[in-house]
Amino acid sequence: MKRLEIRNRLYSLVTTLLTPLVLVRLAMRGVKTRAYLQRWHERFGWFKTPKQIQKSIWVHAVSVGEVNAAIPLIKALMERYQDHSFVLTTITPTGSDRVQQIFGNQVFHVYLPYDLPGAVKRFLKKTKPDLAVIMETEIWPNLFRFCKKKHIPIVVANARLSEVSLKGYRWVGSLAAKAFNDTAFVAAQTKTDAKRMIQLGCQPEKIYVVGSLKFDIIIEQAIIDKGKEIRDHYQNSRMVWIAASTHHDDEVQILEAFSVLKQRHPDLMLVIVPRHPERFEITTQSFRKLGFNTQLRSKAGLCDIHGDVFVVDTMGELLEFYASSDIAFVGGSIANIGGHNVLEAAVFSLPVLVGPNTHNFDEITQLLEECGGSYTVHDSVDIVQYMDALIEDQQLRQNMGQAAKKLVQENRGAVQLTMDLIESFMNEKPLYDEIKSKHYPRIAKQ
Helix, strand or coil: CCHHHHHHHHHHHHHHHHHHHHHHHHHHHHHHCHHHHCCHHHHHCCCCCCCCCCCEEEEECCCHHHHHHHHHHHHHHHHHCCCCEEEEEECCHHHHHHHHHHHHHHCEEEECCCCCHHHHHHHHHHHCEEEEEEECCCCCHHHHHHHHHCCCCEEEEEECCCHHHHHHHHHHHHHHHHHHHCCCEEEECCHHHHHHHHHHCCCHHHEEECCCHHHHCCCCHHHHHHHHHHHHHCCCCCEEEEEEEECHHHHHHHHHHHHHHHHHCCCEEEEEEECCHHHHHHHHHHHHHCCCCEEEHHHHCCCCCCCCEEECCCCCCHHHHHCCCCEEEECCCCCCCCCCCCHHHHCCCCCEEECCCCHHHHHHHHHHHHCCCEEECCCHHHHHHHHHHHHHCHHHHHHHHHHHHHHHHHCCCHHHHHHHHHHHHHHCCCCCHHHHCCEHHHHHHC
16 A cells, blocks of 8 residues: 555544544534534535536635635636536634625535545535635645545635644645645745745645735725715714734733823724634623723624724624724734734725734735835834824824835736636636746746
């Protein structure tokens, strides 16, 4: 028996043995977020598909951030392949909610099955994909192996691989390398990501460096209108600071900073959007304990004139609240999470504060700082320092906001490049010169 086959079997055995622990963790998360207790059968490949699915294009995006990044690409695929049904998978309930909010009945959503041979086979049999598009870097050895066996081309789109993830995948090193090399191609965000994938074992010939889909973010007019409606509700004199996608360690520093800033700037209002629903109540009580008038989106609708803090305890409304704010802090970055998408704030011309732990968005965060669109903050002292400057200097806010938006506009184009690669592969068309120039072996020689 070949060594790789032995490793495949060992991987499948270990994955099977670990499944009860995964279910326990799912149940524990379900204590705070009930949606984690639902639809377990889908995670084992047991579900009913709509009758109209005879051939499909399947897109996987793990959670909300990946779904948001995938939206422009999915819409482009829908426009190009109108004769296909679309299957979207996520891992988290919040990702599922976002899919439903954006696409409704245009797509069939199901949770991605666990990487067990039986579950994967059932999933592929039911969804009948002609193409699999995996967002960012979700490398599942069995999933990729069975796609290859069934001649389903796999595209890894918006691919990124942080140093942390690279180390994490090394325990299944040869299987991860085989998974990468089972793809039709990998559309990497940056040259650095490409190099890390090659370190993991991906063949350079598989990789094209096309940029980040996140720069192609679509802001629909309805979001802009909703943002204006929210903003009009506030008093004109109020400065609105949004702290987005926050985790516990972010919120500790935000709370300390806001306590100082509120004394210096009485009209300052904080809009805080916790990353996970299980933090909604914890976050609310943290601010109320310090005496802040803290109101909730689910209860108050919009913050009244007496509100100090407004907790957005709903899902899928972050962009509307960015659109109605003056200054943004993007979370997961003081907390050692790896950061969240700073471009969602930048596209609204907001000056951005972000912590130092941004390994999931290293190059994008660096570009934003270099262009003058952001400040790096390590703690509440830094936050107070930069917030004071921004609150007191309208021209500074405007200059930073304009620089941030310009960065987004100048780096668009990854969706079109990814679509060109997909169309070339699906229709066996030759690649044109611009795409050829994105091929990693050519880039590496420059």
